[in-house]
Amino acid sequence: MIAKKRTVITTDGEVDDMNSFLRYLLYSNEIDTAGIILTSSVYHYSGNNEDVSPYRWTGTKWIHEFIDYYEKVYPNLIQHADGYPSAEYLRSIYHIGNITAPGEMEEETDGSRFLEKLILDDDPRTLYIQTWGGTNTTARALKSIQERFQGTADWQKIKTKIEEKLVIYIILDQDVTYRDYIAKEWNITVINDAFNFWYFAYMWKQVHPKLTSRLAAQWNLENIRDNHGPLLKKYALIGDGNKLEGELYEELRGTDSYLNNHPEYERFEFISEGDSPSYFYLLENGLRNAENPKFGGWGGRFTQIRSNLYKNQAVDYNPFTRRFESEYTLTRWFDDIQDDFAARANWCVSEHFADAVHYPSVTVDNLDVRVKPGEEVSLKVLANDPNNLELHYFSWCYAEASSYWDLSKIDLFSEHVLGVAGLQVSIHSNVMDCPFKVDLAFSNSNSAVFTVPKDAKSGDTFHIITEVSNVAKTPLKTYIRRILTVQ
Template sequence: MAASTVSFPGKPRVFILTDITNEPDDAESFCRYLTYANQFDTEGVVAVTSVWLRDKVAPQNLHQIIDGYAKVVDNLNAHVHPDFPYPSADAVRSLVRSGPPVYGMAAVGDEIPLSEGGQLLLERLLAPDSRPLWVLVWGGTNVLAQVLHHIRHRPDAADLRARLRVYTISDQDDTGEWIRRQWPDLFYICSVHGWNQYSQATWTGISGDTPSEQEGADRSKITKEWIKEHIQVGPLGAEYPDYMYIVEGDTPTFLYLIQNGLGVPEKPSYGSWGGRYLPTSLSHPRGHFSDTADEVVGKDGRTYISGRATIWRWRNAFQDDFAARMQWSLTGDFAQANHHPIISINGNRGLSPIYIEAEAGSTVTLDASGTVDPDGDELTFKWYQYREPSATQTFHTWEVSDLKISPVGPDGKKVEVEIPPADKSCILVREKTMLPRGEFLHLILEVQDSGTPQLTSYRRVLITPVNSSFGK
């Protein structure tokens, strides 16, 4: 039965830096991460310091959570494609290291040796692997700073930096800003705001709703009662602590990489469960990516525009997804749990984006009738335009042209999509300059099953409008 579940085009390489024990959220995030560990090649988990944990590191707490994972990994493997199994607990244990037990820049200098965490990061960076290495930072960045400083004089230093992808949960020591100044070409996702003003950051959309958004963001699945019932279950759930401030503040770093058909990790502007970000400077389009906003209709029917909304708009889906995986951890019986729909559009089955070129003003037909559910559940189909990623000059509300989406038949599996005319879709709005081709128009198909908890899969269709009359 597991062979009928979704498979992946590959696995991202992941290296985690965590100030675990600073507060409970790192432990919470690591519990969730392990339930997705079959999607990733985890290459390091390093306990580090931060402004809130300045002079010690706590790798022992990572081992404690891995002990809980050891008791459920066989059950988890019964629910995933056999080509993408979960790593053994021993394999995960072998990746745990310590960073330097000092704050920030005190760990960086010509005469300061690499910590054991820094040594592992350097080893993985130098490995003969063409895939990017994603460094997910849940605390301070001094281990990363150590390695970047260590390689700075190598003739291949720029090539090595080009292999890195960093997503850090704001700046939690004084090395983050230093890294960005020293190497502005480094792919680096980070919310920037007043020091310690975390409520302004995109990543807080995971659960830390500001008062102005609490009526719009659905909070029903981040309460302690919901978490106790759906997450703190079984041996791994027993390692998931109650939250102190917000739930899982570090989780957006890997939600961004989840392979569910929505996100495109090399394109932060596209948006995903881990949020949406834009280049801070056009001088370095592959450098620092910082907060941007989505316009989202909340549960109260009002419209909200914020960076946090780029995450909380998906909250019910990603919380149910986690709850389903915790159910997997309780049983090795495939029939006793729910599994993800597998989307097929026009015969293209899988998770990767679908690219279509279409004449401006024409109509294309998209048919998802080939979509299947491993459990035989009824499926609900929802097609919509994700407008924000298409905006390149200003805010999307007036720059991006509308796709007209018309269902064909009552079940929603098939739609006709009308591409806007060239004077709407193949134009630089500010300059009123016509183009031979317009920007991608992003169409999302969201398929939800009727199982418990309900699971959602996505496909992104990227439509390029073509202006065949350009220059004539």
């Protein structure tokens, strides 16, 4: 059994953070949640009643309110999957961090002290710090440790332990504390989603419509918002009447005024979940996403910039736009991500296991396979459905993640599209025809045959993904990623 990833959520409380947190609660059985910490960012802060006024501050109570609603559906959720944390536990790990100003890290707070203890504890697992707002509370925790131990005989041992233990997943850089403090003083691994998240956030309208059908109004109402219990009734949609106290009037996407001023939207369309990729990355769904950021999965695919820094500059070929795009490493999974969400939404109102769909269970002999040039490799999967539903199989080669195809040899050029706040949010290429030739024979069965190219060199890899999904209105899918390495 694969161990759950251990994580801390830090959030600044924007509407899309709230939507991301709501979805996270439905997946909280899959991840070991060690902490939930409210923090600030350049976009949201509480002020200090002295020289800093509040800016777009949505308060400190919303997390407790969401946990209260989670508690109402918890009895149903635990009928469908093991591992859901109790509401009481979630309340116990919620702490207020550095919230008064953007980048404020001078004050020790309840949240920073709690995070400091987690960083220093003896749990040997990686601790993933999801950064939905600024990094300032994380910076304060690290600074407190540095002030406490630097100059002591144990300092280098403690510092090395922390640098090997932490991974910080940053959604945008929402204050200066990573750049000005963490990056200068610590050699901590960082996964930096600087722009792909926008496409599951406020820029989703720029995604090809073939990929966004499950962000549409009617789909949201039927599959998520309506008749799925009190928690999902809180899921915010465009023009739904939801008003966040403290938010700027022009940012209140639930109002009729916002709809009138933004005719590109329809009432009840998707708003945003820009922070969700940070935990999509942690889900053990068979894609082996967190094993290596360069593999790609629901959290996107990343390029290693240096030993401790990954950025989402990798590109995948989008067959709908006929070009290579960095955002397609995320948007290619939208249908699966949303279908999965819809199935879990049904768990909220299904009192018995037999009343809802569940994940197919799969068995394979080996996920890492040694192969030879020209070899025909049979790839079989043993699978069954816990509800005895019919299963559908689909196998494909994730060519862009495979080293056999060298994207650096393709005539790519960067076409930088400027988006919100002048941020680079897209890298496109002028390649119009997909260059990947894949000899993969499969049918809707549990077996596929992959023919290794004769010119493959020793060390070349091929990522073969098999999807096993049940035939249902809201299907659930289990993935198997096998990595074939040429010897």
